[in-house]
Amino acid sequence: MPATYEPIATTTLGSATATITFSSIPATYTDLRFVIVATNSAGSNFSVRVNGDTGNNYSQTDLSGSGIIAGSARLTNFGRFVPTATGLGLSTTIPHLYTGDLFSYAGSTNKTVLFTNSEDENGNGYLVRLVGLWRNTTAINTIALISDSGTFNIGTTATLYGIKNA
Amino acid sequence: MWWAELLNSIVALLESGAGGGGGAFESIATATGTGSSGTITFSSIPSTYTHLQIRALTKSTNTAGPTYNYFIRFNSDTTAANYRNHYLRGTGSAAQAGSFDSDTNGFVIGYTPVARTSSPDLTNMFGTNIIDIHDYASTTKNKTVRSFFGTELNTTDGNSIVGLQSGLWVNTAAVSSLSLFVEIGNWTTSTVFSLYGIKGA
Numbered sequence: 001m002p003a004t005y006e007p008i009a010t011t012t013l014g015s016a017t018a019t020i021t022f023s024s025i026p027a028t029y030t031d032l033r034f035v036i037v038a039t040n041s042a043g044s045n046f047s048v049r050v051n052g053d054t055g056n057n058y059s060q061t062d063l064s065g066s067g068i069i070a071g072s073a074r075l076t077n078f079g080r081f082v083p084t085a086t087g088l089g090l091s092t093t094i095p096h097l098y099t100g101d102l103f104s105y106a107g108s109t110n111k112t113v114l115f116t117n118s119e120d121e122n123g124n125g126y127l128v129r130l131v132g133l134w135r136n137t138t139a140i141n142t143i144a145l146i147s148d149s150g151t152f153n154i155g156t157t158a159t160l161y162g163i164k165n166a
Numbered sequence: 167m168w169w170a171e172l173l174n175s176i177v178a179l180l181e182s183g184a185g186g187g188g189g190a191f192e193s194i195a196t197a198t199g200t201g202s203s204g205t206i207t208f209s210s211i212p213s214t215y216t217h218l219q220i221r222a223l224t225k226s227t228n229t230a231g232p233t234y235n236y237f238i239r240f241n242s243d244t245t246a247a248n249y250r251n252h253y254l255r256g257t258g259s260a261a262q263a264g265s266f267d268s269d270t271n272g273f274v275i276g277y278t279p280v281a282r283t284s285s286p287d288l289t290n291m292f293g294t295n296i297i298d299i300h301d302y303a304s305t306t307k308n309k310t311v312r313s314f315f316g317t318e319l320n321t322t323d324g325n326s327i328v329g330l331q332s333g334l335w336v337n338t339a340a341v342s343s344l345s346l347f348v349e350i351g352n353w354t355t356s357t358v359f360s361l362y363g364i365k366g367a
Contacts, residue, residue: 005191059318061257061326063255063330071256071260103292104358113294114294114316129329132318
């Protein structure tokens with residue numbers, strides 16, 4: 001029986017890579033959480049896909065603050081989740097923090113995800129909170145974190161946790 | 167008698183760490199909707215943790231909507247003036263900030279979609295929430311609550327929503343029970359609230 005909150009897998013990049021994948025995710029938890037602290041060679045955004053689905057089955061609504069203005073935007077019928085701030089994205093040198101909470105990931109309903117995004121570069125930055133929907137009732141067994149361009153730099157760390165209710 | 171002491175030790179071990187696992191983050195209880203009640207209650211909450219967290223997947227049985235508020239109330243306290251809250255939320259086109267009037271139901275803690283099957287079809291779509299209740303067992307502090315919630319419906323009508331709520335229960339009593347009320351309709355049988363306890367060092 002799994003613990004209530006435990007790491008499933010973790011990776012710290014020893015070589016740059018464009019994609020970090022958590023695969024063969026066991027179905028024994030209630031929710032999943034991933035945490036990634038990353039930089040990117042091209043300063044690009046990164047995307048999240050589940051189960052290798054490249055179809056337009058993703059949507060999201062966000063709430064953002066840039067230190068100057070608060071805003072909200074959405075993506076509907078999209079090909080991926082985009083947790084990075086549209087106006088900034090990853091840095092080539094300053095680590096940004098992102099989390100994703102995937103609720104009832106092994107259940108038989110569409111999958112809802114809450115993302116957090118913390119991008120501060122000492123004079124420039126974004127704080128974003130997002131809700132996402134993957135319109136598919138299949139259990140999630142793979143999560144891919146994908147650089148939109150360039151690669152995740154060496155030292156980028158990503159961990160997947162399982163959370164089990166009573 | 168040695169065998170009685172051994173049995174007592176075994177029982178103590180089985181009764182410790184309610185729910186699953188051990189460590190700082192433990193599951194306390196899980197409650198699911200019945201389809202015939204708009205209220206879910208966690209009672210007899212042990213005071214042995216430092217903070218509480220509720221993780222929720224929600225839906226109302228109502229078929230209009232498409233989304234409604236839901237509330238949290240502590241210790242059956244129905245004094246409206248004891249509840250205060252503020253929110254920051256995004257609708258996909260605008261960021262909004264504000265507060266809700268005091269309510270005998272408690273304060274608004276999240277939003278949930280309804281069981282609507284057309285225009286839009288919300289089948290298999292749910293609201294989500296992570297609710298943190300800090301220092302819930304303190305008897306000298308009013309209680310502070312934070313929630314991070316979201317409902318995503320893949321629509322452009324502004325009914326998808328993501329946001330943050332902060333709440334204050336003006337009462338120094340330890341939280342021993344909490345109830346979650348949906349504004350309209352009942353909680354569906356697929357609604358799940360999971361209560362976790364977080365221990366300090």
